[in-house]
Amino acid sequence: MTEFLTVIPARYQSSRFPGKPLAVLAGKPMVQHVWEKARASGASRVLVATDDDRIRAACESFGADVMRTAAHHRSGTDRLAEVVERLALPDSTIVVNLQGDEPLMPPGHIRRVADLLVEHNDAEMSTLLLPMQGPVTNSSANTVKAVTDRRGYALYFSRAPIPWPRELAGTDKPATPSWHRHLGIYGYRAGFLRRYPDLAVSELERLESLEQLRALDHGIRIITGTVAQDGGPGIDTPEDLHRAQVLLTTADT
Numbered sequence: 001m002t003e004f005l006t007v008i009p010a011r012y013q014s015s016r017f018p019g020k021p022l023a024v025l026a027g028k029p030m031v032q033h034v035w036e037k038a039r040a041s042g043a044s045r046v047l048v049a050t051d052d053d054r055i056r057a058a059c060e061s062f063g064a065d066v067m068r069t070a071a072h073h074r075s076g077t078d079r080l081a082e083v084v085e086r087l088a089l090p091d092s093t094i095v096v097n098l099q100g101d102e103p104l105m106p107p108g109h110i111r112r113v114a115d116l117l118v119e120h121n122d123a124e125m126s127t128l129l130l131p132m133q134g135p136v137t138n139s140s141a142n143t144v145k146a147v148t149d150r151r152g153y154a155l156y157f158s159r160a161p162i163p164w165p166r167e168l169a170g171t172d173k174p175a176t177p178s179w180h181r182h183l184g185i186y187g188y189r190a191g192f193l194r195r196y197p198d199l200a201v202s203e204l205e206r207l208e209s210l211e212q213l214r215a216l217d218h219g220i221r222i223i224t225g226t227v228a229q230d231g232g233p234g235i236d237t238p239e240d241l242h243r244a245q246v247l248l249t250t251a252d253t
Contacts, residue, residue: 004114004187005093006043007083008034009069009076010059010100012052016237021055021100023241026248028062030235031055033103035064041110043096049079050100075211077186077196084193091191094118098185103244104232105185113187116223123153123223125215126187129180131226144182144210146224154222157182157210180224183231186212192220 010021010031017023021031031048038046048059051071059066067086073079080097089095094114098105109128116126129146141159148154156162163179192215202217204210215222232247233240 001042002094002111002114002118003044004096004111005045005047005089006038006041006096006098006110007080008038008046008048008098008100009079010034010048010050010052010055011073011079012050012055014236017235017241019054020235020241021050022058023235023238025103025241025244029058030103030241031059031100032062032064034098034100034105035059035062037103037105037107038096038098038110040107041096042107043110043114047083048100049083051079077188077193077211080188081193081197084190089190091189091194093190095188095190095193096186097188099234101235102185102231103235104247105183106229106231109183109185109227109229109231112225112227113185116225117187117189120221120223123221124189124192125212125220125222127154127212127222127224128183128185128231129224129226130183130228130230132179132181144184146180146182148180148224152224152226154212154216154224156216157208157212159208159210180226183227184234185231 012019014020022029048064048066049069050056056066069079069082094117096114113126144157145162146157147162199218202214204213204217233243235241
């Protein structure tokens, strides 16, 4: 059985939804739902990493292991890098990054990203993709798409519709190929996380606003796994919270 640590980065400030880790979902703070999914995955340890005492107090109230981290981190990955240093984790330790706004992520997906790094020793990162069928248009910028090689290693991630059929170039017609939607969960080797803050931000990362492109730009191999079940909607707005509430209610009936 793969041994891994799951870290849940949870920041209070959000331009679209301040305080969202503490937003109540089905009678619990959202971050508690995330923590429960991580616990159910079989992780050897689950740690909430936060920059806010309100989140820390809420997590401690339901029994979570919490680390108060610096407020200046630009991303959840940077926050994980601090955790790796403070815990002095061996470079080979597998660390799963489960965002604090993913309350519907199946526990099996959390374990899968850890298993991928055991199965692929040459990869330093792992993530998941959901095969999709149907129209892909330029309007779906919030849906991150991915292209891989035949072995499953990531070639590129984009907010643009990729792949794009050549015959549709210059038209506004939607493409309907088989494509892959990226699910925002990652596995890392601790040694990579230790180096991550020193990697220069790439132009690709700035253009797409996708931090995984920094890793690709620096030659880091990212292995992907395909899953049949969605990870549920990430919560970016109060409207997303309402949709998650509906999904949880439906699942319980």
